Amino acid sequence: MIKVDHLYKSFGNNEVLSDISLEIKKGDVVAIIGPSGSGKSTLLRCINLLELPSKGKIYIDNDDITTFNQRNVIKIREKVGMVFQHFHLFPHKTVMDNLTYAPIKVKQTTKSEAQEKAIKLLNRVGLSDKVDSYPSRLSGGQKQRVAIARALAMDPEYLLFDEPTSALDPEMVKEVLDVMMSLAKQGMTMAVVTHEMGFANKVADKVIFMDHGQILEVASPNEFFNHPETDRAKEFLEKVL
Amino acid sequence: MGIFSGFSLIASSIPYIINGVWTTLEIALVSAIIGFVLGVILSLFKIGNIKILAWLSDFYTSIFRGTPLILQLTLVYFATPQLIGYDISAFLAAIITFGFNSGAYMSEIIRSGINAVDKGQFEAAGALGVPYWSMMKDIILPQAIKKILPAMMNEFITLTKESAIVSTIGVLDLMRRAQVVAAENSLYFPPLIVSFAVYYVLVMILTILGRLFERRMSRSD
Numbered sequence: 535m536i537k538v539d540h541l542y543k544s545f546g547n548n549e550v551l552s553d554i555s556l557e558i559k560k561g562d563v564v565a566i567i568g569p570s571g572s573g574k575s576t577l578l579r580c581i582n583l584l585e586l587p588s589k590g591k592i593y594i595d596n597d598d599i600t601t602f603n604q605r606n607v608i609k610i611r612e613k614v615g616m617v618f619q620h621f622h623l624f625p626h627k628t629v630m631d632n633l634t635y636a637p638i639k640v641k642q643t644t645k646s647e648a649q650e651k652a653i654k655l656l657n658r659v660g661l662s663d664k665v666d667s668y669p670s671r672l673s674g675g676q677k678q679r680v681a682i683a684r685a686l687a688m689d690p691e692y693l694l695f696d697e698p699t700s701a702l703d704p705e706m707v708k709e710v711l712d713v714m715m716s717l718a719k720q721g722m723t724m725a726v727v728t729h730e731m732g733f734a735n736k737v738a739d740k741v742i743f744m745d746h747g748q749i750l751e752v753a754s755p756n757e758f759f760n761h762p763e764t765d766r767a768k769e770f771l772e773k774v775l
Numbered sequence: 776m777g778i779f780s781g782f783s784l785i786a787s788s789i790p791y792i793i794n795g796v797w798t799t800l801e802i803a804l805v806s807a808i809i810g811f812v813l814g815v816i817l818s819l820f821k822i823g824n825i826k827i828l829a830w831l832s833d834f835y836t837s838i839f840r841g842t843p844l845i846l847q848l849t850l851v852y853f854a855t856p857q858l859i860g861y862d863i864s865a866f867l868a869a870i871i872t873f874g875f876n877s878g879a880y881m882s883e884i885i886r887s888g889i890n891a892v893d894k895g896q897f898e899a900a901g902a903l904g905v906p907y908w909s910m911m912k913d914i915i916l917p918q919a920i921k922k923i924l925p926a927m928m929n930e931f932i933t934l935t936k937e938s939a940i941v942s943t944i945g946v947l948d949l950m951r952r953a954q955v956v957a958a959e960n961s962l963y964f965p966p967l968i969v970s971f972a973v974y975y976v977l978v979m980i981l982t983i984l985g986r987l988f989e990r991r992m993s994r995s996d
Contacts, residue, residue: 584898604907611904622899626917635913636903668994688903 535559536581536692536725541590543576543747550576552747554590558692563724565734565755568744569770574727577744578694581725582614583607594692612640615690619697621677623669629656629680630665633687641688648687655683659713675706679713686717693717695726731774735759743767781965788956792969795949796977802869802948803935809874810934811927814881819911821886832882839879845940848872852944869941877934884926888919921992928985932978939974949973 536558543551550573558564566574579585581592583599592599599610624632633652637643643651656662659679669677678698685693695714699707711733718724718737728734734741734755741758743751743766750764759775762768782789817835820828839847852868855861863871892915900910920927942951953970957963 582902584902608904608906611902616902618895618899618902620895622893622895624896624899624914626921636900636905639909639913640904640906684903 535593535595536723537593538577538581539591539593541577541580541592542588543573543580543585544588550747551580551587554747554749556742556749556752558723558725560691560723561721562739563718563722563726563737564740564742565738566725566727566742566744567729567731567734567770568750572744573747574744575696578616578696578725578727581692581694582611582616584616608640612688613690614692614694615685615688616694616696617678617681617685617698619701621669621674621681621701623677623681623684625669628666628668629661629672632669632680633684636684637687652683652687655686656680658686658716659683660709673706674702675709678702678706678710682710682713682717692723692725695724695728697727697729699728699730729774731759731771743770745770781962784962785956785960785965785969788959788966789969792949792952792956792966793973795947795952795970796973798946798948799935799938799950799974800977802866802873802938802941802946803931805870806873806877806934806938807931809870810877810881810930813875813878814885815916817878817882818885818889821882822889836879836882839876844872844876844937845943847876848940848944865941865944865946868944869938869946873934873938873941877930880930881927884923884930885916885919887926888923889915891922892918924985924989924992928982928989931985932981935978935981936974 538554538556541551541554542549554573554577556564566577568574576585580587581594583602587600590600594610594613599606602610624635627635630649630652633655634643634645634648637648637651638645653662653665656665659682661676661679661683664672664676664680669680672680682693682698698714699710702710707730711730714724714726714733715737726733726738736755738755741751741753741755742749743753743758743762743764745766751758751762751767753763758767759771762771817832820832823829848868851872852863852865855863855868896914896918897910900914905914938948939950941948942954945951947955949970953966956966960966
């Protein structure tokens with residue numbers, strides 16, 4: 535379980551997260567939505583310590599990760615995978631090497647084991663024919679699917695998605711969402727920052743609505759999309775739906 | 776005496792001059808290797824978060840960039856015996872000076888390369904739990920070096936040409952050999968133009984090799 539407890543984050547004098555508390559239970563899919571600049575991505579990046587919180591606590595399986603030193607940070611990153619808006623595949627490595635590098639380096643998996651697993655994962659995201667390609671040869675949607683497979687190669691217990699479809703051409707959004715949907719069905723615990731309301735509505739167990747660094751609503755998709763409580767959420771939904 | 780008859784007068788010495796290319800190349804190559812290794816280490820210090828190492832690396836760089844190379848060379852060659860009582864050979868003095876000097880320039884080139892790597896690469900490696908030094912070695916530096924290959928090739932060519940000043944401490948490189956033959960025959964144009972041509976051909980070959988290497992490295996684009 536991930537538990538965020540009264541979290542604050544400031545960049546200089548600019549407070550981007552203010553008193554954030556939330557829980558993500560094992561197997562839950564949580565969609566974090568809200569206007570740009572509302573702090574969604576920063577919140578996500580705090581959960582795997584890509585950003586250091588200014589105040590507050592974050593518990594992952596009862597460990598307070600805000601107290602962790604560099605060595606322990608690696609432990610967190612093994613547990614919590616991340617998929618980025620701009621993929622960030624390693625451009626000088628083939629798809630296969632992108633998937634096997636971290637397991638071999640960080641988890642001391644043997645090369646043959648890592649490769650076997652990589653092929654399984656590439657099958658799962660429908661890209662087994664791209665094993666030996668370099669990322670530059672892939673479309674945006676393919677890159678993002680490889681990036682998801684790369685995160686999965688570490689056997690994470692939680693997966694964070696930071697606007698995974700925002701950098702994609704419209705016709706490639708679906709192939710990525712389909713992969714995410716099948717992950718959700720298989721019980722992966724996911725926190726997804728997204729502008730895809732359809733995905734949030736259909737797949738999420740819980741929707742978190744943020745604005746100006748604060749959580750304004752936490753609700754089931756049905757409640758949130760049909761009966762939003764705050765004026766800000768109503769206003770937002772009117773614009774995006 | 777015509778210019779061309781001068782060449783026949785020194786004909787038997789021409790191979791001697793040309794063979795100086797091996798000394799020149801040896802100095803350039805060994806110095807480049809020292810410079811590269813030093814450059815990587817210094818650049819990592821410069822971008823790292825240990826302030827004292829960053830400061831020392833900047834200071835090191837400013838020393839080598841802020842003084843004439845010929846003075847550095849002379850100092851190493853003539854002062855080392857007086858300072859530590861070690862009778863340094865001209866060749867060793869040459870590769871130490873050029874290697875250390877090149878390290879200063881290389882560290883700036885490599886640092887600019889590291890800064891040019893997408894920040895997302897650091898985050899992606901970090902998010903996968905890759906330790907800092909592995910990330911640098913396997914993810915960041917290979918991409919940085921690919922970006923700076925032209926600049927590094929340029930540095931190597933500069934090194935090759937600038938190595939001519941080792942002639943001032945008596946290393947028998949291309950330049951020095953031309954001077955020796957010139958002095959022996961009191962004839963300047965032919966031996967100097969021979970070494971001139973050899974330097975030029977050498978740099979052209981290195982330029983072509985550099986381009987081929989760059990092309991090979993850009994396979995993943």
